[in-house]
Amino acid sequence: MSCCRIALRSEKAWYTELLGDVAGTNLMEKYSDEKIIDSWHKNASPWITAIQERQIESRKRVTDSAITDVLVSLAGHSVLDLGCGEGWLCRKLASLGLVTLGIDAVPELLASAKQASATLSSAKPSSVVQGGKVEFRHIDYQSLSAKVVEEKFDIAVSNFSLLGKESVERLFNVVPDMLKDGGYFVVQTLHPVISCGKDPYKDGWRGGSWDGFSREFVDPAPWYFRTLESWCDLFYQHQLQLVSIKEPIYPNTGSIASLILVGKVHR
Ligand SMILES: C[S@@+](CC[C@H](N)C(=O)[O-])C[C@H]1O[C@@H](n2cnc3c(N)ncnc32)[C@H](O)[C@@H]1O
Numbered sequence: 001m002s003c004c005r006i007a008l009r010s011e012k013a014w015y016t017e018l019l020g021d022v023a024g025t026n027l028m029e030k031y032s033d034e035k036i037i038d039s040w041h042k043n044a045s046p047w048i049t050a051i052q053e054r055q056i057e058s059r060k061r062v063t064d065s066a067i068t069d070v071l072v073s074l075a076g077h078s079v080l081d082l083g084c085g086e087g088w089l090c091r092k093l094a095s096l097g098l099v100t101l102g103i104d105a106v107p108e109l110l111a112s113a114k115q116a117s118a119t120l121s122s123a124k125p126s127s128v129v130q131g132g133k134v135e136f137r138h139i140d141y142q143s144l145s146a147k148v149v150e151e152k153f154d155i156a157v158s159n160f161s162l163l164g165k166e167s168v169e170r171l172f173n174v175v176p177d178m179l180k181d182g183g184y185f186v187v188q189t190l191h192p193v194i195s196c197g198k199d200p201y202k203d204g205w206r207g208g209s210w211d212g213f214s215r216e217f218v219d220p221a222p223w224y225f226r227t228l229e230s231w232c233d234l235f236y237q238h239q240l241q242l243v244s245i246k247e248p249i250y251p252n253t254g255s256i257a258s259l260i261l262v263g264k265v266h267r
Pocket residue numbers: 001003004033036037040051082083084085086087088089103104105106109139140141142158159160161162163164167
């Protein structure tokens with residue numbers, strides 16, 4: 001995710017992996033969906049600060065408005081935010097009159113999300129378009145299903161929060177059933193061409209890094225790299241027709257900031 005600069009495997013990360021191996025650490029555990037959640041538990045507090053203080057340049061300059069613009073253009077009313085973190089996107093959409101439900105695996109992030117949305121509902125009525133609503137629930141991708149969350153949504157969105165392997169595949173299995181007919185699944189992620197670095201351009205686990213972030217961040221999450229073709233296949237294989245692919249760019253440099261994929265459910 002460019003948002004947290006989890007990107008190229010550094011030499012240091014490589015040695016850490018190697019040492020982990022020598023010490024008998026199971027590589028599968030280190031590079032696993034469980035490890036991702038474990039890392040987010042450890043980094044919830046500095047993450048909340050980084051988002052609320054707008055410390056991430058790519059978000060400030062490009063990607064926050066890029067995802068908001070795409071979602072608003074779809075003209076839906078209800079939005080399921082998968083891996084909502086501290087909930088900024090739900091709050092933003094609610095302020096525009098949408099009804100949002102954010103889910104995440106990390107209670108500390110959700111506590112912050114709930115607290116900030118309480119402030120939103122007590123804000124001046126003029127700052128919130130009537131009808132806007134936010135709710136947050138503690139649910140991870142592994143346990144999400146149309147039975148666990150019974151509502152049907154116009155849009156499901158995932159903003160830099162599809163990081164793993166099996167958990168993401170599982171999410172694609174269940175999300176179409178949680179959408180209304182004609183609903184959309186929108187994913188903003190690292191652009192694979194940019195985030196691949198010097199590694200081979202093929203799917204696989206990569207080590208994480210908090211380079212560029214404050215020293216309070218620890219134990220970066222691994223992430224599962226997908227090529228553009230693999231991202232597209234995830235949509236096509238799960239009743240989702242890709243209707244738009246966007247590549248937001250930095251206005252000052254013209255370089256790519258992210259990738260946004262918009263799939264429309266067809267059953
Ligand atoms: C980079 S943060 C993005 C948060 C938010 N979408 C945003 O735009 O600020 C990634 C989020 O994904 C969540 N996440 C990662 N794996 C998850 C899983 N298996 N189930 C639920 N949430 C998960 C993390 O807890 C974290 O909040």
